[in-house]
Amino acid sequence: xxxxxxxxxxxxxxxRKVAAETVAAxxxxxxxxxxxxxxALVLGGPGIREAAMILGGYGADVVMVVEHADLGHDxxxxxxxxxxxxxxxKNCRAAxxxxxxxxxxxxxxxxxxxxxxxxxDVTSFEMAGDVVRVRHPVYTGKAIATLRVEGxxxxxxLRPGAIAAVEESRTCSVxxxxxxIDPGTAKVVVTEVGSRGAAKLDLAxxxxxxxxxxxxxxxxxxxxxxxxxxxxxxAAVGATRAVTDDxxxxxxxxxxxTGRLVSPQLYxxxxxxxxxxxxxxxxxxxxxxxxxxxxxxxxxxxxxxxIVGDLFEIVPRLTEAVKKVRSEx
Amino acid sequence: xxxxxxLKRVPDTEMRFAIAPDGKSVDPTGLKFEISxxxxxxxxxxxxxxxxxxxxxxxxxxxxxxxxxxxxxxALSMGVDRAVHLTAAEVPYDSLAVAQALAAELKxxxxxxxxxxxxxxxxxxxxxxxxxxxxLGLPCVTAVAQLELAGGTGTAKRELEGATExxxxxxxxxxxxxxxxxxxxxxxxxxxxxxxxxxxxxxxxQLGNAGVVVEKLELPAERQAGRIVGEGADAVPELIRVLxxxxxxx
Numbered sequence: 006x007x008x009x010x011x012x013x014x015x016x017x018x019x020x021r022k023v024a025a026e027t028v029a030a031x032x033x034x035x036x037x038x039x040x041x042x043x044x045a046l047v048l049g050g051p052g053i054r055e056a057a058m059i060l061g062g063y064g065a066d067v068v069m070v071v072e073h074a075d076l077g078h079d080x081x082x083x084x085x086x087x088x089x090x091x092x093x094x095k096n097c098r099a100a101x102x103x104x105x106x107x108x109x110x111x112x113x114x115x116x117x118x119x120x121x122x123x124x125x126d127v128t129s130f131e132m133a134g135d136v137v138r139v140r141h142p143v144y145t146g147k148a149i150a151t152l153r154v155e156g157x158x159x160x161x162x163l164r165p166g167a168i169a170a171v172e173e174s175r176t177c178s179v180x181x182x183x184x185x186i187d188p189g190t191a192k193v194v195v196t197e198v199g200s201r202g203a204a205k206l207d208l209a210x211x212x213x214x215x216x217x218x219x220x221x222x223x224x225x226x227x228x229x230x231x232x233x234x235x236x237x238x239x240a241a242v243g244a245t246r247a248v249t250d251d252x253x254x255x256x257x258x259x260x261x262x263t264g265r266l267v268s269p270q271l272y273x274x275x276x277x278x279x280x281x282x283x284x285x286x287x288x289x290x291x292x293x294x295x296x297x298x299x300x301x302x303x304x305x306x307x308x309x310x311x312i313v314g315d316l317f318e319i320v321p322r323l324t325e326a327v328k329k330v331r332s333e334x
Numbered sequence: 335x336x337x338x339x340x341l342k343r344v345p346d347t348e349m350r351f352a353i354a355p356d357g358k359s360v361d362p363t364g365l366k367f368e369i370s371x372x373x374x375x376x377x378x379x380x381x382x383x384x385x386x387x388x389x390x391x392x393x394x395x396x397x398x399x400x401x402x403x404x405x406x407x408x409a410l411s412m413g414v415d416r417a418v419h420l421t422a423a424e425v426p427y428d429s430l431a432v433a434q435a436l437a438a439e440l441k442x443x444x445x446x447x448x449x450x451x452x453x454x455x456x457x458x459x460x461x462x463x464x465x466x467x468x469x470l471g472l473p474c475v476t477a478v479a480q481l482e483l484a485g486g487t488g489t490a491k492r493e494l495e496g497a498t499e500x501x502x503x504x505x506x507x508x509x510x511x512x513x514x515x516x517x518x519x520x521x522x523x524x525x526x527x528x529x530x531x532x533x534x535x536x537x538x539x540q541l542g543n544a545g546v547v548v549e550k551l552e553l554p555a556e557r558q559a560g561r562i563v564g565e566g567a568d569a570v571p572e573l574i575r576v577l578x579x580x581x582x583x584x
Contacts, residue, residue, distance in 0.1 A: 016497070079494070081474075106494040109453075110476040113429065113461035117468035122428040122546035125459035142554070143457055145347045148360065150457075151550040152427065192473035196489070197500035207496035213583075256479075256514055257493045262347065262455065263371060263513045265495075271583040281348060288554070292581045294573065300562065307557045310576055314566035322567040326574045330584055 007038040007098035007132075010158070012088055012115075013060055013068075014107055015049040016078065017200075020056050022210040023103035023163075025063045025170035030101045030130070030163055032064025032173055037132035042066045043175075044095045046088055050077030054179065061177030063170055067095075069180045075188035078198050079107045082191040083184045085114035090185040092119065097158050099137055104162040104266075105209050116160040124154050126266065128167040128289055137161070145262040145285035165209035166268035167289065208260070211241035214269040216260055216287070218245040220276020220297065220316055224253040229320045230275065236327040243267065245283050261286035276316050279304025296320065335390040335446040335483075337380040340436055340466070341373035341409065342425065343402045344456040351553070358548045359424075369405050372451025376511040378518040379481065380449055381413045387483065391415045393443070397422050397435055397539045410529035411521035417532070420539035427457060427548050433465035434542030441470060447488075450510045452477050460510070467508035475503055476510040 009031035013024035028045050035041040045065040047057040054070045061068065069091055076083065088111070092100045102112040104126040116123040124130075130139040137159040143150045154161070208214060215237070217230045227242065234240035244254040246261050260267055262285040272290035277283060279295070279302055287293070288307055295308035296316050305311045312319055345351070345365045352361040369377070377394065384390035394409040396402050397420045406417035420435055440448055448470075453460030460476070467474030480491035488507060492499045521529070563572045577584040 079499070081476075106477065106492075109460050110464065113459075113464035114468060114474070116461065117430060117433065117465040120430075122430045122544065123459060123461045123465075124546055125429075125457075125461055138549070141458075143551070144345065144351060144360065145455055145458070146554065147347065147351050148353070148551050149554050150427070150548050151552075153547050153549050154545065155547065156545040193475055193501050193503045195499055195501050199498040199500075200496070205496065209495050257495065266458075271577070271581075285347075288557070292577070292583050293557070293560075294577070295560070305560050305562065308560040309558065309581065310573060311560055311562045312564055312566070312569045312573060313562055314569070318567040319570060322570045323573070326570050327584070330574060330578070 006041045007035065008041040008095050009035045009043050010092045010095065010097035010100040011043060011045045011065065012102045012108070012111065013045045013047045013057065014103055014105060015047055015053055015056065018050060018052055018056060020047070020059065021105070022170065023105050023108070023165050024060065026163060026165070026168050027101040027103055028060050028063040028065050029171045030168045034099055034132050038098065041098070044069055044091065044097065046091050047071070048076045048084055048087060048184070050074060054181070061175050062172055064173040064175055065177045066175055067178050067180055069182055071182050071184055073184055073188060076184065078195060080188055080191060080195070081110050081114060082193060083186055083188045084111050085118060086185040088115045089118040092158055099159040099161060102162040104164050108162050112160060112162040119158060119160065121156045121158065121160055122154065124152050124159065124161045126164050127161050128164050128268065130161060142289060146288050164266060164268050164289065206239065206241045208241045208243055208265050208267050211239060212270045213237045213240035214243050214267055215240050215273045215275065216243035216245070216277060217248060217275050218277030219247045227253060233320055233324045233327065236324045236331065238331060245277055274304050275320060277304055278302045279307065335384060335387055336444055337383060337390060337447045337449065338393045338395055338440060338443060338445045339373070339376045339380045339449045340462070341377065341394055341396050341405070342370045342454045343367050343396060343398045343405050344370045344454055347455050353551055353553065358551050360551065367401065367405070369408065370451055370454040370456070372453060372511060372513060374518040375513060375515055376449040376451050377409050377412060377414060378516040379511050382516055383483065393418060395420065395436065395439055397425050397432060399423055403534065406534055407529050408521060410532045410534070411525040412519055413525060415532065417534045419534060419536045421536060422539040422541060426541060426544040428544035428546040429459050429461035430465050431542040431544040432462050433469055435539040436462065436466045437469035438540040440466070446505050448508045450508070452510050452512045463508055463510040470508065472506055472508050473503045474508045475501055477512045478509050479512045479515055481509070481515065
C-alpha cells in the first residue's frame with residue numbers, strides 16, 4: 006500500500022480535464038500497490054473549493070485545497086513549493102502532474118525541490134513491485150523509451166489525453182491549507198493574462214481534435230473546421246506548422262514536433278499530408294482519421310480510417326452527419 | 335550582459351533511426367547530429383540581446399562526447415564569444431543529473447541570464463532549465479515567446495494552451511526559449527574563420543546520479559495499416575459507421 010499524489014490543475018476557477026487524468030492515474034497507481042490513499046492538490050482563487058469536489062469521482066481520497074486571492078492563475082514558484090511540501094508530508098510514493106503548458110513548467114521544479122529526476126510527458130506507466138516504470142515517446146515520436154524511475158517519490162508528468170480519466174467514486178474528504186510560501190514573495194510576477202476566447206476548448210482538454218493543413222487553401226476556409234468542431238461539441242481545432250507559419254491560425258494551435266503534443270480519443274486530419282514534424286505531435290492519438298485528396302499522402306499510413314477526395318465536399322457532409330449523430334444522442 | 339546558453343547535441347530528427355544492439359540507445363551510424371532546435375533559438379536570442387544592449391559576452395555550454403565540439407564551434411561561428419565543453423561519454427537521460435553538471439559550471443560565472451531551449455528534441459523532457467534554476471536559486475520563466483529587458487528587470491510573454499501570460503522577473507534569471515522568438519542566423523564565412531580563434535574550454539562534466547534510466551528503446555509499433563473507407567463525400571456514412579461501431583469514438 007502506497008500513497009499517491011496528483012496535482013489537479015485549475016484555471017479560471019474551474020478544474021481542467023487534465024486534473025481528472027492525473028487523479029485517475031494516481032488512483033490506478035495506488036490500486037496497483039494494494040490501495041493507498043490518493044491525495045489531490047488544487048490551488049486556486051476563492052471558490053475553487055467547490056469546483057475541486059468532483060475529484061472524489063476520479064478516485065481521490067483527500068482533496069487538499071489551497072484557496073488564495075493571489076492564486077487565481079498559475080504561480081509556478083508557489084505551486085511548486087506547495088506541491089513538494091504536500092508530497093513529503095503525505096509520504097507519497099509517486100506524484101503525478103500533467104504535461105500541459107503549466108505542468109511542463111511545474112513538474113521539473115517540484116522534482117528539483119525533492120532532489121529526484123523527472124519522467125516527463127509519459128504516455129503509460131506501471132507500478133511493478135517497488136519499481137515505477139514509464140513509457141515516453143522520444144526523438145520526436147520516432148522511438149519509445151521505457152524508463153525506470155528510481156528513488157522516492159517518483160515524479161511523473163502525463164501527456165494530456167494519454168491516461169483516461171476513469172471514474173472511480175470515493176468518499177473523499179477535504180483538507181484546506183495555505184500555500185507553502187507567501188505568494189507575495191514570488192520573484193516571477195504575472196502582470197497580465199490574456200485569453201484566446203475562453204469559451205473555446207483547448208487542444209489539451211479536447212477528446213476530439215480536428216486539424217487542418219495547407220489543403221484548406223486559405224485562412225477563411227478554416228470556418229469549415231470550426232463548424233466540424235462545433236458539430237462534435239467536444240472538439241478543438243488544431244493546425245499544421247505550415248498553416249501557423251502562414252498566419253492562418255494562431256501559433257498555439259500548431260500540432261507537431263515544435264508545437265503541441267496531443268493524444269485525443271479521435272483525431273481528424275483534413276488536408277494534411279502528414280509530414281514527420283506533424284506526425285510527431287499526434288501519432289499517439291487513439292483513433293486517427295485522414296481526409297486528403299492524395300491517396301499516397303503519408304498521413305494515410307498512420308490513419309486508422311481515411312477518405313480520399315475533395316475536403317470541400319467531404320467536410321461539410323461530415324459536419325452534417327456528426328450533427329445528426331450527436332442530436333440522436 | 336553576461337549571457338550563457340546551454341545547448342544539447344541531438345540527432346537530426348528528420349533522419350531514419352535504428353536501435354543500437356544494446357536495445358537502449360539509438361545507433362549513431364550514419365546519423366547527423368545538430369544543435370537541438372530550441373537551443374539554437376536560444377543562441378540567437380542571446381546574440382540579439384547583446385547586440386541590442388551594448389557590450390556583453392555570450393557563452394555556450396554543452397555536455398557530451400568529443401563530437402560536441404563541432405557544434406560548439408558552430409555557435410561560436412554564429413557570433414558567440416566563448417564555449418565550454420563539459421565532457422561526458424554520453425549525456426544521461428535524467429535531467430537532474432544534467433542540471434547538476436550545468437549548475438556546477440554556471441554558479442560562479444556571474445551570468446545575468448542563462449538561456450535554454452524549451453526542450454531538447456531527443457528526450458523532449460523540457461526539465462533541465464527549471465531544474466538548473468532551482469539548483470542556482472534563480473527565478474525561472476519557461477517557454478518564453480517574447481522577451482524584453484530594461485534596467486535589471488525582464489518581461490516575458492508565454493503561451494499557455496489557450497491563454498497568454500506576461501510575467502516580469504528580476505535578473506539574474508534562467509529562461510527557456512520557445513520557437514518563433516528569433517530565427518537562428520546562418521554563420522558567415524567571416525564568422526567561421528573567427529570561431530577558430532575563440533576560446534573553447536574543456537573540462538569533465540560533474541554529472542549528478544541518474545535516477546531516471548533508460549531500460550529499453552524501441553521503434554514505435556506501426557499503427558495498424560490504415561483503411562481507406564471510400565472516396566469523396568459519399569464515403570461519409572461509412573466513416574460514421576466505423577467510428578461508431580468499430581472504433582466506438584462517436
